[in-house]
Amino acid sequence: xxxxxxxxxxxxxxxxxLLAQKTQFGIEAGAVSSxxxxxxxxxxxxxxSKWGARAGFGLDGQVFKHIYLQPAFLFVMNGYKQxxxxxxxxxxxxxxxxxFNVVYKLGQNDESRxxxxxxxxxxxxxxGSKQYSNAPAPDPSGQINxxxxxxxxxxxxxxxxNIFAGNHFKKGLVVKxxxxxxxxxxxxxxxxxxxxxxxxxxxxxxxxxxxxxxxxRRLKMNPYNGNGMGM
Numbered sequence: 001x002x003x004x005x006x007x008x009x010x011x012x013x014x015x016x017x018l019l020a021q022k023t024q025f026g027i028e029a030g031a032v033s034s035x036x037x038x039x040x041x042x043x044x045x046x047x048x049s050k051w052g053a054r055a056g057f058g059l060d061g062q063v064f065k066h067i068y069l070q071p072a073f074l075f076v077m078n079g080y081k082q083x084x085x086x087x088x089x090x091x092x093x094x095x096x097x098x099x100f101n102v103v104y105k106l107g108q109n110d111e112s113r114x115x116x117x118x119x120x121x122x123x124x125x126x127x128g129s130k131q132y133s134n135a136p137a138p139d140p141s142g143q144i145n146x147x148x149x150x151x152x153x154x155x156x157x158x159x160x161x162n163i164f165a166g167n168h169f170k171k172g173l174v175v176k177x178x179x180x181x182x183x184x185x186x187x188x189x190x191x192x193x194x195x196x197x198x199x200x201x202x203x204x205x206x207x208x209x210x211x212x213x214x215x216x217r218r219l220k221m222n223p224y225n226g227n228g229m230g231m
Contacts, residue, residue: 022062026174028206029055034078036091038187038195045082045196050090052077052200054097060168060208070101070117078200079128093128093144093154097121099162116165121180123158123198148188155186158198166204174206 035049058072079092101119128144130153145152160183166176182198 024060024172024208024210025057026060026172026206026208027055027057028072028074028174028204029053030202030204032076032078032200032202034080034198034200036080036186036196036198038185038197039193042193048081049200050079050081050092052079052092054078054202054204056097058099058206060103066105068103068105068115070099070103070119072099072101073097074099076123078198088133090131090133091128091144092130094126095123095158096126097123101162101164105168110170112167112169114165114167115176116163118161118163121160121162123160123182125154125156125158125186128154150188152188154196155184155188158182158184158186160184160198168208172208172210174208175204176206177201177203 030053032052032054033049034052035047036045037047038045054074054076056072056074058070058074061069063069074097076095076097077092078095079090081088081090083089099119099121101117103115103117105113105115107113125146127146129141130144131141144154146154146156148155160181162178162180164176164178166174168174179201180199185195185197187194187196
């Protein structure tokens with residue numbers, strides 16, 4: 001697991017190097033409506049979505065006039081609710097997620113810009129919990145075991161695709177909505193009769209900071225800005 005986390009960090013670092021010339025660093029946080037779908041023993045898994053949250057940081061690097069790359073590193077709290085033989089159960093799953101997005105922005109630099117984007121993501125399930133309600137179970141709660149052993153509850157890795165749209169305001173504020181779906185079968189038994197896949201949507205608010213090179217460029221274009229005398 002430590003090797004995987006290291007790999008994800010290096011991926012973000014490599015993206016930073018590639019985009020260093022025209023890159024902004026940003027932070028984000030938002031609400032997630034998450035769900036999992038699939039099958040149990042060949043029967044459809046009927047689930048209910050639940051609200052969670054996500055937060056993290058990322059980059060916004062311009063590669064062409066309207067095309068940007070946005071790798072990010074996120075911590076996501078997601079999960080789902082399901083009715084089982086033991087009663088209603090609430091699954092909470094905590095995940096590290098690394099998306100690599102391609103973004104198209106309308107308009108020009110130095111103004112508010114609407115955008116849309118798409119890209120794959122890699123995810124690593126870290127830990128979680130399950131809470132039973134309305135059930136006579138002797139232990140109404142417990143930990144979710146992440147792994148590939150038959151005693152585990154969910155596999156550690158997920159790969160999927162996310163799409164999003166929003167607006168990048170002039171001062172750096174970003175608001176966007178997103179939808180993503182996982183391609184990996186995270187059911188431990190696996191196979192066609194046992195399927196567990198992730199899907200979620202939500203809204204995010206973020207902020208991108210201007211880098212020092214961009215500030216210097218603007219100062220050279222209008223030196224009075226540095227003295228509060230910009231025109």
